[in-house]
Amino acid sequence: MNKFRKFTTFSTALIISALSGCGNNNNSGNDKIKIAYLPITHSLAVCELAEESKDIELVKYGSWTELMDALNTGRVDGASVLIELAMKSKEQGVNISAVALGHKDGNVIITSNEIENITDLKGKTFAIPHRQSSHNILLNEALSGAGMTIDDVNITELSPTEMPSALAAGQIDGYCVAEPFGAKAVSMGIGKVLYSSEELWEDSFCCGLVLTDNFMEKNPEKTENLISAYKQAGANLNPEKAKETAKKYLNQDDDVLDISLQWISYNNLDITKESYDTLTEKVIKYNLSENPPSYEDFVK
Numbered sequence: 498m499n500k501f502r503k504f505t506t507f508s509t510a511l512i513i514s515a516l517s518g519c520g521n522n523n524n525s526g527n528d529k530i531k532i533a534y535l536p537i538t539h540s541l542a543v544c545e546l547a548e549e550s551k552d553i554e555l556v557k558y559g560s561w562t563e564l565m566d567a568l569n570t571g572r573v574d575g576a577s578v579l580i581e582l583a584m585k586s587k588e589q590g591v592n593i594s595a596v597a598l599g600h601k602d603g604n605v606i607i608t609s610n611e612i613e614n615i616t617d618l619k620g621k622t623f624a625i626p627h628r629q630s631s632h633n634i635l636l637n638e639a640l641s642g643a644g645m646t647i648d649d650v651n652i653t654e655l656s657p658t659e660m661p662s663a664l665a666a667g668q669i670d671g672y673c674v675a676e677p678f679g680a681k682a683v684s685m686g687i688g689k690v691l692y693s694s695e696e697l698w699e700d701s702f703c704c705g706l707v708l709t710d711n712f713m714e715k716n717p718e719k720t721e722n723l724i725s726a727y728k729q730a731g732a733n734l735n736p737e738k739a740k741e742t743a744k745k746y747l748n749q750d751d752d753v754l755d756i757s758l759q760w761i762s763y764n765n766l767d768i769t770k771e772s773y774d775t776l777t778e779k780v781i782k783y784n785l786s787e788n789p790p791s792y793e794d795f796v797k
């Protein structure tokens with residue numbers, strides 16, 4: 498199941514030179530565009546963008562909480578982040594906007610090898626990274642398909658890196674989280690894929706590229722070029738390139754990456770109104786938020 502669709506070979510020279518050419522030409526560091534990310538396959542499009550453009554400064558964080566704090570306080574110009582977390586910040590008055598997706602698909606529901614089907618999770622402990630995540634929505638979708646709800650399982654929030662070891666130790670019975678931490682359980686032989694995201698939610702959302710409104714208002718031309726270069730960087734991530742970039746930024750074993758990168762794609766990272774509206778319906782349905790921002794307010 499290789500999720501990579503046809504990609505276009507394209508020279509990014511034009512876009513990159515346009516990105517470099519706006520604003521001043523001082524590349525000493527002060528005028529670089531600071532983008533926050535976590536070392537996960539879901540952030541490979543910004544990693545690839547940084548490979549292709551010297552105007553991007555990636556700022557690595559170890560948790561979504563730290564990353565969101567940097568974004569919310571304007572210490573970075575943007576972030577590759579769980580879109581529901583960014584929607585919640587917007588709802589709470591932080592001036593940020595989503596300009597593209599981080600990836601398409603690329604999530605799995607992992608369980609211990611003893612779990613045969615979703616009904617076996619009744620009364621068991623299941624980990625998600627954050628209530629505000631597509632991982633929470635995907636679990637809800639899986640349970641809903643069996644006439645169950647989130648109340649039938651014990652939910653715990655763990656950081657992505659903790660989940661494989663927690664599963665191995667029997668502290669949890671399953672998890673859904675950004676990759677490659679699902680693939681890690683498969684690679685270690687301690688867990689299996691119960692569902693992939695596309696089985697539960699067609700063209701599912703997860704991460705987005707989010708920019709601060711302050712940055713966009715002060716740098717309209719730079720913003721436009723950044724978004725174009727970013728989407729092209731995503732399209733350039735063919736399987737070989739994705740693995741090369743992942744090896745450089747993620748510090749994961751080859752076999753973990755080989756498994757994980759089959760599940761994700763980085764093509765066509767536009768956020769359409771139809772797909773965003775589907776997301777907001779799920780956000781409300783599964784009680785992530787009562788009042789998520791509208792497409793018109795949040796997606797630029």
Ligand code: ZN
Binds near residue numbers: 539579600675704
């Ligand atoms: Zn994601």
